[in-house]
Amino acid sequence: MTTKTVTIKNRAGIHARPAALIAQTANRFASEILIEREETRINAKSIMGIITMAASYNSILTICAEGTDEKEAVGAIESLFENKFEED
């Protein structure tokens, strides 16, 4: 189990496009990947789930992955957050 806490740095928060990016990235890995925001816990491979979190600017999320490629998966998703999803 690998976990990592990230902060949303792009102004618009996680809307449809960043959500699609996260889901696409998560789907490349075999591990089970979950994203937690407060009490909600969603599957990172589902776009609608990620959008449902309604994660806005500066909110803090936790990425958890479990499986054979968990470290790579968490790293790849974390770098999306770090790069502000290639936005502003």
Place this chain on the structure above:
Amino acid sequence: MTGLDSSEFSSRLLRILSNIFAPKVSIHGVLVEVYGLGILILGDSGVGKSETALELIERGHRLVADDVVEISCLNGNSLIGQGANKIIGHHMEIRGLGIINITQLYGVGSIRERKEVQIVAKLEEWDANKVYDRLGTEELTMDILGVQVPKLEIPVKPGRNVPIILETAAMNERLKSMGYFSAKEFNQNVLKWIETDAARAPYYGVDDSY
């Protein structure tokens, strides 16, 4: 101030509070209503949950929630499922199409806000080494918040029409609740038939095939 009697008021208040503070869990899956029964479709990402639900909607059934289903356990015995978010609810993501709005595409008749989870259908990739239920006499259940829900394990492979299987499962479940259990009834009939045949054999011989 309320005009209600204090006994009436407190019972309403308790009911509302127990609904609000009911145990909740959020599950990755799709909740649909098929012939009046709430079916929670589970399975790994990409196994075809959303496509199955879409086909069911097309066939006149209803979508409750896609992807994130929030389930709360009321009174310790009924599981009520609904979408996590009303604003973006009743949208679905279909690979190759993107995000679609079910309410706009199929009309308000094709959606509903909440529905009790009455069957769990777990879709899984066909595994040649796994033994799947062939008779339907065994009843599997899944534990959700302490409630045992009937569970079906449905192997998926190209050419298998999962929506029709789910429709049939819903009707079969309704039959069961009305007291008719197809698989058990069938077995009873087989047993009876064997008995009568075996009983007749000593008197008539076995060559009565004219």
